[in-house]
Amino acid sequence: xxxxxxxxxxxxxxxxxxxxxxxxxxxxxxxxxxxxxxxxxxxxxxxxxxxxxxxxxxxxxxxxxxxxxxxxxxxxxxxxxxxxxxxxxxxxxxxxxxxxxxxxxxxxxxxxxxxxxxxxxxxxxxxxxxxxxxxxxxxxxxxxxxxxxxxxxxxxxxxxxxxxxxxxxxxxxxxxxxxxxxxxxxxxxxxxxxxxxxxxxxxxxxxxxxxxxxxxxxxxxxxxxxxxxxxxxxxxxxxxxxxxxxxxxxxxxxxxxxxxxxxxxxxxxxxxxxxxxxxxxxxxxxxxxxxxxxxxxxxxx
Amino acid sequence: xxxxxxxxxxxxxxxxxxxxxxxxxxxxxxxxxxxxxxxxxxxxxxxxxxxxxxxxxxxxxxxxxxxxxxxxxxxxxxxxxxxxxxxxxxxxxxxxxxxxxxxxxxxxxxxxxxxxxxxxxxxxxxxxxxxxxxxxxxxxxxxxxxxxxxxxxxxxxxxxxxxxxxxxxxxxxxxxxxxxxxxxxxxxxxxxxxxxxxxxxxxxxxxxxxxxxxxxxxxxxxxxxxxxxxxxxxxxxxxxxxxxxxxxxxxxxxxxxxxxxxxxxxxxxxxxxxxxxxxxxxxxxxxxxxxxxxxxxxxxxxxxxx
Numbered sequence: 001x002x003x004x005x006x007x008x009x010x011x012x013x014x015x016x017x018x019x020x021x022x023x024x025x026x027x028x029x030x031x032x033x034x035x036x037x038x039x040x041x042x043x044x045x046x047x048x049x050x051x052x053x054x055x056x057x058x059x060x061x062x063x064x065x066x067x068x069x070x071x072x073x074x075x076x077x078x079x080x081x082x083x084x085x086x087x088x089x090x091x092x093x094x095x096x097x098x099x100x101x102x103x104x105x106x107x108x109x110x111x112x113x114x115x116x117x118x119x120x121x122x123x124x125x126x127x128x129x130x131x132x133x134x135x136x137x138x139x140x141x142x143x144x145x146x147x148x149x150x151x152x153x154x155x156x157x158x159x160x161x162x163x164x165x166x167x168x169x170x171x172x173x174x175x176x177x178x179x180x181x182x183x184x185x186x187x188x189x190x191x192x193x194x195x196x197x198x199x200x201x202x203x204x205x206x207x208x209x210x211x212x213x214x215x216x217x218x219x220x221x222x223x224x225x226x227x228x229x230x231x232x233x234x235x236x237x238x239x240x241x242x243x244x245x246x247x248x249x250x251x252x253x254x255x256x257x258x259x260x261x262x263x264x265x266x267x268x269x270x271x272x273x274x275x276x277x278x279x280x281x282x283x284x285x286x287x288x289x290x291x292x293x294x295x296x297x298x299x300x301x
Numbered sequence: 302x303x304x305x306x307x308x309x310x311x312x313x314x315x316x317x318x319x320x321x322x323x324x325x326x327x328x329x330x331x332x333x334x335x336x337x338x339x340x341x342x343x344x345x346x347x348x349x350x351x352x353x354x355x356x357x358x359x360x361x362x363x364x365x366x367x368x369x370x371x372x373x374x375x376x377x378x379x380x381x382x383x384x385x386x387x388x389x390x391x392x393x394x395x396x397x398x399x400x401x402x403x404x405x406x407x408x409x410x411x412x413x414x415x416x417x418x419x420x421x422x423x424x425x426x427x428x429x430x431x432x433x434x435x436x437x438x439x440x441x442x443x444x445x446x447x448x449x450x451x452x453x454x455x456x457x458x459x460x461x462x463x464x465x466x467x468x469x470x471x472x473x474x475x476x477x478x479x480x481x482x483x484x485x486x487x488x489x490x491x492x493x494x495x496x497x498x499x500x501x502x503x504x505x506x507x508x509x510x511x512x513x514x515x516x517x518x519x520x521x522x523x524x525x526x527x528x529x530x531x532x533x534x535x536x537x538x539x540x541x542x543x544x545x546x547x548x549x550x551x552x553x554x555x556x557x558x559x560x561x562x563x564x565x566x567x568x569x570x571x572x573x574x575x576x577x578x579x580x581x582x583x584x585x586x587x588x589x590x591x592x593x594x595x596x597x598x599x600x601x602x603x604x605x606x607x
Contacts, residue, residue, distance in 0.1 A: 026404040030396065034414045037471065040429045041417065043440060047432070109325035116318035124326065131333055133585030134578050137532035141557050141574035142340030143332060145567060149339065162332040170325065196317035225422030227535045232558075243424040250428055251542045269432070272425045279420045284413075 110173025176211035344572035361572035382530025393478035415475030456544035
């Protein structure tokens, strides 16, 4: 139900004319919020093109006299033994591998919960719903205790394995499959004598591809943005993702605004822009799938 | 076991569900259920600097529930959550209605611009805003000065919660607006046509026909937002390096974190984490209860929605 419904009726609705003053006022309100929304981006872009002296001299909105983003980028990636490059690599690794695996596991589990009736199904469904009601931050501390107990702190697996569990992903898969003719497809496959695993791979997976994309997007963005768990588990800088690493630069520089650590500020700003660009690009390119996720989200949540 | 026999087993629909569920369920048990159980176990032991660790029953819970610091932090985030969600939802409902009824043009551009902040992770957003709000050199204090407000310390004791809240409003409004906008578009056309036949104005259609129908969605988002606020950690934690107004016990999650890192009292921290999880569950349980009550069953509703 995304876009269309009202447009067919737009003409009839336009029959009642809106007062031009009200229109102007509404437009002004929207513009004010648009400025509020965009200003930090504008500042970020400007700040990232200023050389390190310039940023501290003016945290304002003035344009840089000599924009020099390339020098900043070079500094960013070479600083402290290429540590930012390592963080970026880590973020990509966690996101891509864990995201793909978590999506696959979600599809398998969501499919099984939808198609089969077996003992324990209700219990599993119930605990999935209950657990997805407890937000991640609250679960992160117990998870940290267990990971520390298992001696997985400062170990890639300690951050990686928990990321594979996405109850919400399972739930969305289940929801999506129930809106398709999945049952009929599976029955047809069985009549043709296909094995269950084959039915899943060559019939169900293609059928579920829109949901796969949506769930994959939701999961990778949440992993990309993840902060608390890696912050708790990984104290070795070389294992950290960008979010935690940049926050540590902020902490180093935080006590000394305007005096030392000028370089660090330019680096943080440049790093922030490098880090959010891929997500912004994903949002722009795959808007349709976000909308699907949104309408699912609005009906579930 | 021969290959054929193995295949026959796989084909058996009695075995297949476990085959598909095993990887997820195993990880779910180990990394979601087990931590909760382990956390509860930890919380039953008491740690003292002198006496070491020994079984203390519910002693930790007693002191958590009597801790002024704990409840102050819980109240602070609830206050914060209610404030943020009230502003966010008021803005996003207004914007969604304006866009839905084409009061303003450039619908796609506004949708995109308002949604952009949602793409910025909380940890990065707070860094950017930290620079913008920084008392001595930040953009907003400079703007406030130019506008004649004098010296405004957005990170001072009085304004800092408000400032964190305005970051959240910045991040959430566009997303919520899009969800509400999608819901508004989903209101059945018959209802609108009927209202038009009755001679209703745009404004009346919006407030009397459409908004009442999307009330559950808006309320649900409000509840979820407050539930999310209970978890507040990243923003104040990162911002605390720029200001003294944010203590290490500012929010419940920060309190847990500082109990671990500065006092290394994992047992007490585990009890606090458990109490927080229970509070979240009660909150969410209430929400789901309302939902089921309204729509006649969770499962049937989910089916209908999809």
